[in-house]
Amino acid sequence: MIALTTLGLSPVGDEVGRIVLAAALGMFLGIEREWSQKSAGIRTFALLSLLGAVFTLVEADSLLVVGGLLVIVQGVLLAAEGFRDEAAGLSLTTSVSMLVAYGVGALVMQSYILEGVTVAILSSLLLVLKRELHSFAWGLSRAELRSATEFAILAFVVYPLLPAAPVPVSVGELSLELELRVAWLLVVTVAGIGIANYAIVQTYGGRGIAVTGFFGGLASSTAVVGTMLDHVRQRPAAASYALAAILLADAAMALRNLVIAIAFTFERGILYQSIVPLGAVAIGSVAVAAYTADWTESVEMELDSPFSLRNALVFGGIFLVVLVASTVARAQFGTGGLYLTALLSGLVSSGAGTTSAVLLYRGGAVDSNTATIAILLATAASIAVKAGLTIASPDRRFAVRVALWSLALLAGATAVTLAVIL
Incomplete structure (x- = not known):
């Protein structure tokens, strides 16, 4: 009070x-x-x-x-x-x-x-927001309504059934405590972000590259890259705003990871160290997008259903595997093993790598600097994956530009991180 x-x-x-x-x-x-x-x-x-x-x-x-x-x-x-x-x-x-x-x-x-x-x-x-809410509700398809119902089950039925206290788990000779409620809440948070921004993309996605790239990146960064590749294949002149869309998807992904790193670390101590590097990725991506984009263009995006229970469970499974692997790797190989796990998990899901590092930090297994580096590695791997996907583009110059700008962003974020930690 x-x-x-x-x-x-x-x-x-x-x-x-x-x-x-x-x-x-x-x-x-x-x-x-x-x-x-x-x-x-x-x-x-x-x-x-x-x-x-x-x-x-x-x-x-x-x-x-x-x-x-x-x-x-x-x-x-x-x-x-x-x-x-x-x-x-x-x-x-x-x-x-x-x-x-x-x-x-x-x-x-x-x-x-x-x-x-x-x-x-x-x-x-x-x-x-009466008109916007009514318009959104009336425009829901049966699949989208089903997705909303499944999300409600995930958020409001499963969560209260999980134990509030940490659950001890043994992995060989190692033991760790899993905060199942916190882990599930992280899964719900990521799914909720996807649903909210799916709605925004569906409503405003065709009005500009900023909305398409940024909010599309929160909903599905892979969808952004796929859409941009299609447009570049059909219209080579679209390469400038396609590059901007991919960079804005990187910014959205970095911002999402930053929200996770801050929102779930109040009890142990907020991961302030993550603000600067992830903020550098987000701001740098937006700056490059503003410099390279043709802001007169607009893109219509076709996204799949915003949420499914299967996808959430898959993410939760990936997250659990990454968490256990990170704990085992750190115990066997020190912080180097944790960093390698974070890097590999980022190739699949930077969100899973970020949430794993956050939970390890909450549990006291790693310090703030180690958690920050692990989050940055997962974020960097995700950026590299999106840049690698552009190799499929017939426009080699476009793929090279995406790779170079992505490398510049990673170099800048790495330099900022080392400056903050050291």
Whole structure:
């Protein structure tokens, strides 16, 4: 919890501050409803948040429940009116939003400041992005809907069933502890990134090379390379933006690995060392893409279904093999064995190599410098694979340009890494 007393306020000032914040968040929620000319607008939402705050302040649970029931009744009346005047779904949205505003006021008054602000912001985004969300939902194919369902099973059914405590595992004479929940959460994170950016590519992919390359790279960097090879084969003049798309896919991959390295290392100590080298790859790739690309071109990408349970399990299996291999290699051959494993795993999946290094670091098996080098090696191997795939292009000059720029990026990232570590 985050209380306003941390700002030096007295208890009375703290309560008054929370009341003001509750009203402000209610107004924030009501802005979109007011702009959409609904029957409940900015004043109604502010008053509902204040009502939740006041009923919470008097510490009477029964009164708080009665207030919630009154908000529900008012929402039902608005929904009934909506059946006569407009589409029922819109009135239902307003009714539910009113209950959310009431809940936000109660959260803030109980000193759940961060939680209340988060709920208000997310709710406002759902209201503002109405058209985009409806358009996305209506445009889903049966395969995409099935993918979303499988992802929900992966994220919300399997995860709670896994043991929260680390599980000891013996590999020969070696023993290690696997954090199965963290490992599965990493798998879910990678799959979730792919789904989110699949949606973005499907919506905006044809509008520009930046979206196609970068977000396509997050969804499937191999798809980006394959698409660019097809375009270069059909149109040799497309080589400039094809090069940019591949480099932007590299930037997306490096950024994804950086997110994994930062988001999952809070408990042990954030891997700050990874920010500079992976950031150098991402920024360098974007800079080269901006220099080489013909920004007037656009590309339509054909991506497969964004997610499948089979692909997730395959990634999880690869990740588990890489983790065990990294542990065994480090025990038998020292850090050199870990580096070799990271390099080889990056040829298949830089995400698997990155997550393995992160978990080894979390478990205390390796230090921050060793984990950073392993992540960079996995990232470098992935960049090299994408450059190697361009050999299939009939345009040898295009393949050479991709290889040279990729080599320059790797050299720059390596130099930056050594400078940071040493």
